[in-house]
Amino acid sequence: MTELLDPPPAATAVPPPAAGPSPAAHERSERLEVERLQLEETWRRPPGLYGWLTTTNHKDIGLRFIVTAFTFFLLAGVLALLMRLQLARPRNPVFGPDLYNQIFTTHGSAMIFLFAVPVMEGFGLYFVPLMIGARNVAFPRLMAFSYWTYLIAGVLLFTGLFLNTGPDMGWFSYTPLAGPGYSPGKRVDLWSQMVTLVETTSMAGAIDIIATAFKLRAPGMALHRVPLFVWAQVISSLMVLFAMPAVTLRSTMLSMDRTTNVTTHFFNAAEGGDHLLWQHLFWFFGHPDVYIIFIPATGFVSPVVTAFARRRVFGYTPMVLAMIAVAFIGFGVWVHHMFATPIPELGQGMFTASSLLITIPNGVQIFCWTATLWGGRPWLRTPLLFMLGFLAVFVLGGLSGVILASVQVDLQVHDTYFVVAHLHYVLVGGAVFPLLGAVCFWFPKWTGRMLSERLGWVAFWLLFAGFNLTFFPMHQLGLHGMPRRVYTYAPQTGWGGLNALATVGAGLMGVGVLVFLANVLRSLGSGAAAGPNPWGAGTLEWATSSPPPRYNFQRPPTVQGREPVWENAADAPVVTGLDARTRETLCTTTMDAEPHHKYTMAGDALAPLLTALAVGGIWIGGMFHPAAVPIGCGLMVIPLAVWFWTSGHRKETAGEPDQGGE
Amino acid sequence: MPPPPPAAATTLRPALTADGLAPAADGRNVVDPQELDVSRLPPNAFDWHAPLWWANLLTLFIETATIGLLLATYFYLMRNEQGWPPPLTNRVPAVAHPVPRLAVGTINTVLLVLSCGLMYAVDVWARRLDEAKLRRGMVALCAVTVLSIALRWYEFPAFHFKWNDNAYGSIVWTILGMHLIYLLVGLGEFALMTAWVYRYGLDEKHALDVTLVGAYWYWVAGAWVLVYTVLYWVPRWV
Numbered sequence: 001m002t003e004l005l006d007p008p009p010a011a012t013a014v015p016p017p018a019a020g021p022s023p024a025a026h027e028r029s030e031r032l033e034v035e036r037l038q039l040e041e042t043w044r045r046p047p048g049l050y051g052w053l054t055t056t057n058h059k060d061i062g063l064r065f066i067v068t069a070f071t072f073f074l075l076a077g078v079l080a081l082l083m084r085l086q087l088a089r090p091r092n093p094v095f096g097p098d099l100y101n102q103i104f105t106t107h108g109s110a111m112i113f114l115f116a117v118p119v120m121e122g123f124g125l126y127f128v129p130l131m132i133g134a135r136n137v138a139f140p141r142l143m144a145f146s147y148w149t150y151l152i153a154g155v156l157l158f159t160g161l162f163l164n165t166g167p168d169m170g171w172f173s174y175t176p177l178a179g180p181g182y183s184p185g186k187r188v189d190l191w192s193q194m195v196t197l198v199e200t201t202s203m204a205g206a207i208d209i210i211a212t213a214f215k216l217r218a219p220g221m222a223l224h225r226v227p228l229f230v231w232a233q234v235i236s237s238l239m240v241l242f243a244m245p246a247v248t249l250r251s252t253m254l255s256m257d258r259t260t261n262v263t264t265h266f267f268n269a270a271e272g273g274d275h276l277l278w279q280h281l282f283w284f285f286g287h288p289d290v291y292i293i294f295i296p297a298t299g300f301v302s303p304v305v306t307a308f309a310r311r312r313v314f315g316y317t318p319m320v321l322a323m324i325a326v327a328f329i330g331f332g333v334w335v336h337h338m339f340a341t342p343i344p345e346l347g348q349g350m351f352t353a354s355s356l357l358i359t360i361p362n363g364v365q366i367f368c369w370t371a372t373l374w375g376g377r378p379w380l381r382t383p384l385l386f387m388l389g390f391l392a393v394f395v396l397g398g399l400s401g402v403i404l405a406s407v408q409v410d411l412q413v414h415d416t417y418f419v420v421a422h423l424h425y426v427l428v429g430g431a432v433f434p435l436l437g438a439v440c441f442w443f444p445k446w447t448g449r450m451l452s453e454r455l456g457w458v459a460f461w462l463l464f465a466g467f468n469l470t471f472f473p474m475h476q477l478g479l480h481g482m483p484r485r486v487y488t489y490a491p492q493t494g495w496g497g498l499n500a501l502a503t504v505g506a507g508l509m510g511v512g513v514l515v516f517l518a519n520v521l522r523s524l525g526s527g528a529a530a531g532p533n534p535w536g537a538g539t540l541e542w543a544t545s546s547p548p549p550r551y552n553f554q555r556p557p558t559v560q561g562r563e564p565v566w567e568n569a570a571d572a573p574v575v576t577g578l579d580a581r582t583r584e585t586l587c588t589t590t591m592d593a594e595p596h597h598k599y600t601m602a603g604d605a606l607a608p609l610l611t612a613l614a615v616g617g618i619w620i621g622g623m624f625h626p627a628a629v630p631i632g633c634g635l636m637v638i639p640l641a642v643w644f645w646t647s648g649h650r651k652e653t654a655g656e657p658d659q660g661g662e
Numbered sequence: 663m664p665p666p667p668p669a670a671a672t673t674l675r676p677a678l679t680a681d682g683l684a685p686a687a688d689g690r691n692v693v694d695p696q697e698l699d700v701s702r703l704p705p706n707a708f709d710w711h712a713p714l715w716w717a718n719l720l721t722l723f724i725e726t727a728t729i730g731l732l733l734a735t736y737f738y739l740m741r742n743e744q745g746w747p748p749p750l751t752n753r754v755p756a757v758a759h760p761v762p763r764l765a766v767g768t769i770n771t772v773l774l775v776l777s778c779g780l781m782y783a784v785d786v787w788a789r790r791l792d793e794a795k796l797r798r799g800m801v802a803l804c805a806v807t808v809l810s811i812a813l814r815w816y817e818f819p820a821f822h823f824k825w826n827d828n829a830y831g832s833i834v835w836t837i838l839g840m841h842l843i844y845l846l847v848g849l850g851e852f853a854l855m856t857a858w859v860y861r862y863g864l865d866e867k868h869a870l871d872v873t874l875v876g877a878y879w880y881w882v883a884g885a886w887v888l889v890y891t892v893l894y895w896v897p898r899w900v
Binding site: 138139142203206207208210211212214215216219238241242244245246248249253256262263264265266268269271272273274277280281284555558571572573574575576577578586587589590595596597598599600637640641644645 | 694695696697698699700701702703704705706707710711712713714716717720721723724725727728731732735738739742743748825826827828829830831832833835836850854858
């Protein structure tokens, strides 16, 4: 079978059919049409609300993730504007300290937990199956469960804020401030349950993405032909598996410390607990999380740069190795967030060294993209423009990161606006710019319509100028000693001018986001038709129509090169012989992607939603009484049992008798 | 912003289309693709060929990280006390070094390790689709798990402290409780699969499920050996 997958010599190409509609060709197209209708029926989503609640199609859920995450992005962005409003001049009376604390904590928590991580997962769920030629993700119901849990977590956080129960202790929630002694009430509990729920989401999504990418790749897509986007998703998903347990664990510990009738003493120094334990557990998750956000973003940059440079990416292997290196080193740098705590000198030296070391693989990637552009014929459209913006801003953020890796400097600027500037350069530069570029790049694939170039350029320049105007002055404010998380400052400090400048920049960014949003909404209705491959890009998602059919490919493709749309021979084989009456797909081997066996995917179901509601009920109920946890777990057995029971039938979509019954 | 024409249209091959038919370079003819017929491939596979095997493995990565972090927390908290475990002062006479009682935990360890042999046999029967033996084996596994959970109930008091006495009590109860959850999940899976096999019989798909519970069970037993060593023996060695 595999000899079909090597690029065939030209002589073996099957002669094209005669120009006229020969009986054979007619018969063939009839057969294809029957197959297509059968696939439409098998993959159809039931109409109405029930279909909407039970769908397990990766394109439905992926887009839902993206739209929901951008909604939280807008809400958290409004909170940022409110903060800038408050800080615009000294002694501004807009907000008091209590509300201001809730606003900045919710802003940070929402941006990290509800926007940056889930939006990357959404892109992964949407595009990994398309890029590897699969019909859906490997575990469609797990993906649906992941989304519903995420939605519950997000609604929980913002409901809290609107009820004046927004968390108010900063997004990393240090004890003892977050402990029962200094933060009575439900604000911290709400935050920690939100975090546990949303990281459950991430872990479920990570499992799904890795298994899909390992087992469902198109025949011929051996490891050395896997798109960099998919590599990035797999690597960051692997990081999720090892980083997120730290965050769910320490959120649970904090909740137990705080809950009446439980009152454990993990973070209670009087009973042998330890506040630094919290910081270690938090940053053991927190720093890898930066790369969990950033590595998928590099997975956006690579395909866009490749498509618009119109050449294969420079240094494919070093790029993959660089991402893997970042993933490993990323777990060894967390203590650089704790240089202001009593860390042994040897430890300080080691974590400084690893923090400096991680710039090397990141640098390799920057050079590879630059070389790709250098050696190609760049075609400058909005997606590429955003990626160039990313390169500029991220390199600046990386530079201030190198500065912060030094213990002495870090002690001076610890908890000042210098750190705020650095983290926004890295996260906005490293994630938001590539993300907006990715939206411009793939919007035609989602909707079949093009975004407006003109509005795209306007939005980019507003965002780029606004971003630098907002955050560059913060470096200087930090060096002047302005601490982060203060709700106001005295006029004598002399910080007023730079703060006013930053507020103007934030306003520009806000306008930029509005222009971007207007572009999206306008193009949804009246954008130019895109066609399957408007950019002439080379990966498999461009080999199907825009938007793709629910089964992605009528006959799944095979792959003969890294950019199959560019490199496949004209008669490259397609996969046939899958049962169109069930959701059957082809499993290939993990390394070489040789066809191995057929695999039937689970169909639509209500069980994921019910399970997510049970999980949400457990954690939200647990805020009020510990008994909610065992009761909820007992109740959760029901939807889980239904889940197992209903996915036991192999032929479940076509109404055939199940094989298990005999 | 001068947009040059997309070079792809001329120099690069145009897109494959949704039905797998690639338009030829001149855009008029249609080249028939070769066909890779997979209809005769089997509908199931075991071990690392199965997507579900990977999901199981990746879940175990998460749980390994969880147990690792819990044990790291245990050792981290150890630094805060003069003695480990801290002295038991709420009784007369006070106990200076209240190490956990060994009996129940050790029995449970032996039970869990031995249950792996039974699990391995069930795994083999599942692969052979030997339904009669598998049914009996699964029922036995359910019984073993129930027994292990019952023993766990008596392990908590063996540590002398309650969860809310001090940080030592908190971490010990949390680790024991976490492993108790693993046992409960194992019981749930065993019970569901036993019920399925009694109701519908054994097919290859569910045989795969049984082998995966096997992998999970080996992990649960292995993690317990580690946890047992740390919780019961480290206080004796420090």
